[in-house]
Amino acid sequence: MLRRAVLVERPTELRELLARHGTREQARFFLRTRGLDLADVEERHLRHEEARALVLGAVPPDWRTATVARDELDRFLFADGDVVLVLGQDGLVANVAKYLDGQAVVGLDPEPGRNAGVLTTHPPAATADLCADVAAGRATVAERTMVRAALDDGRELRALNEVFVGHRTHQSARYALAADGRREHQSSSGVIVSTGTGATGWAASINRARAEPLPLPAPEDPALAWMVREAWPGPATGTSLTGGTLRGGAALEIVCENGDGGTLFGDGVEQDRVPLDWGQRVTVDVAPGRLRLVA
Structure with a gap:
C-alpha cells in the first residue's frame, strides 16, 4: 500500500469561538466584554491555516493523506507505516502518542516563539525534507518512554x-x-x-x-x-x-x-x-x- 501521512491538529481559537457563538460578530462581542480583540485571534488562525496548507502541500504526491482532529483520535485507525504529522502545541503530541504503535511522529510548530516547542520542534517548511528522511530510513528518531x-x-x-x-x-x-x-x-x-x-x-x-x-x-x-x-x-x-x-x-x-x-x-x-x-x-x-x- 502507498505510504500515508496523517495530519493531527486541534481547532484554532477562532474555530472554537465560532462553534460556541455562531458568528464572528457574536464572538467579537464576547471577547470585547473581556477586554480582548478578535483581530488577534483571527491573525493566529490565519497563521495556523497557512502552516496547515504548507504542511499538506509538502506531503509527497505519491503518498495518501488523512487529517484527524484531536477529539477524533479515539475513533481514528492508524496503520503501520503511517507518518504522523502533529501540527500544534506540545500537548497535542502527548494526546496522539497513546493511540500509536511504533509510527514515526513529526512535531510541527505553527507558531515558533509562542509555543514551548519541546515536542513540536520542526517548522512547517521542513515537512517535505522530514517526510523524505522518514521514507528513506535516514531520519533520526528519539524513542521516548511511556x-x-x-x-x-x-x-x-x-x-x-x-x-x-x-x-x-x-x-x-x-x-x-x-x-x-x-x-x-x-x-x-x-x-x-x-x-x-x-x-x-x-x-x-x-x-x-x-x-x-x-x-x-x-x-x-x-x-x-x-x-x-x-x-x-x-x-x-x-x-x-x-x-x-x-x-x-x-x-x-x-x-x-x-x-x-x-x-x-x-x-x-x-x-x-x-x-x-x-x-x-x-x-x-x-x-x-x-x-x-x-x-
Missing part, C-alpha cells in the same frame, strides 16, 4: 507525560499503595507517575515542593518517577512511602479505597478519565511501546 496503568479488569491507559490516580475532585483520596516490597494505606491528594518527558511539567512542580526532591528520569530513560501529593498522617494512614523510581520492570500498585469518586487519567486529560471503584487495583509500570519522535 507509562502504562493496567486495571484488574483488563483495561489499560497509556500516557506520554504522566498518569494520575486519586479522586476526581482532587480532594483527599484513600488507597493502599505498594512499592519496593512495602505496602501502606494512605490519604492524599493523589499519586502521579511520570516519565522523563513529563519530568519538565507537572512532576517538576510537585518535585520542587518535596523536602527531598527525587532524581527525575530523562525522556528516553526506561524508568518512571512516582510521587504522592500531600500525604496525610492519620490514625490509619501513613506517609512513609511518598516517592521513588521504577526501573527494571518494577511496578507501583494502587488499590482504590474510595467508595466513589476514584479516578485515573493520563496527560492531564480528565475528560478521558477511568472511574475507579472500591477495591479496584491499578498497576503502573513502563509501557511496552515507545513514542518514536523524529528529532
Whole structure:
C-alpha cells in the first residue's frame, strides 16, 4: 500500500469561538466584554491555516493523506507505516502518542516563539525534507518512554507525560499503595507517575515542593518517577512511602479505597478519565511501546 501521512491538529481559537457563538460578530462581542480583540485571534488562525496548507502541500504526491482532529483520535485507525504529522502545541503530541504503535511522529510548530516547542520542534517548511528522511530510513528518531496503568479488569491507559490516580475532585483520596516490597494505606491528594518527558511539567512542580526532591528520569530513560501529593498522617494512614523510581520492570500498585469518586487519567486529560471503584487495583509500570519522535 502507498505510504500515508496523517495530519493531527486541534481547532484554532477562532474555530472554537465560532462553534460556541455562531458568528464572528457574536464572538467579537464576547471577547470585547473581556477586554480582548478578535483581530488577534483571527491573525493566529490565519497563521495556523497557512502552516496547515504548507504542511499538506509538502506531503509527497505519491503518498495518501488523512487529517484527524484531536477529539477524533479515539475513533481514528492508524496503520503501520503511517507518518504522523502533529501540527500544534506540545500537548497535542502527548494526546496522539497513546493511540500509536511504533509510527514515526513529526512535531510541527505553527507558531515558533509562542509555543514551548519541546515536542513540536520542526517548522512547517521542513515537512517535505522530514517526510523524505522518514521514507528513506535516514531520519533520526528519539524513542521516548511511556507509562502504562493496567486495571484488574483488563483495561489499560497509556500516557506520554504522566498518569494520575486519586479522586476526581482532587480532594483527599484513600488507597493502599505498594512499592519496593512495602505496602501502606494512605490519604492524599493523589499519586502521579511520570516519565522523563513529563519530568519538565507537572512532576517538576510537585518535585520542587518535596523536602527531598527525587532524581527525575530523562525522556528516553526506561524508568518512571512516582510521587504522592500531600500525604496525610492519620490514625490509619501513613506517609512513609511518598516517592521513588521504577526501573527494571518494577511496578507501583494502587488499590482504590474510595467508595466513589476514584479516578485515573493520563496527560492531564480528565475528560478521558477511568472511574475507579472500591477495591479496584491499578498497576503502573513502563509501557511496552515507545513514542518514536523524529528529532
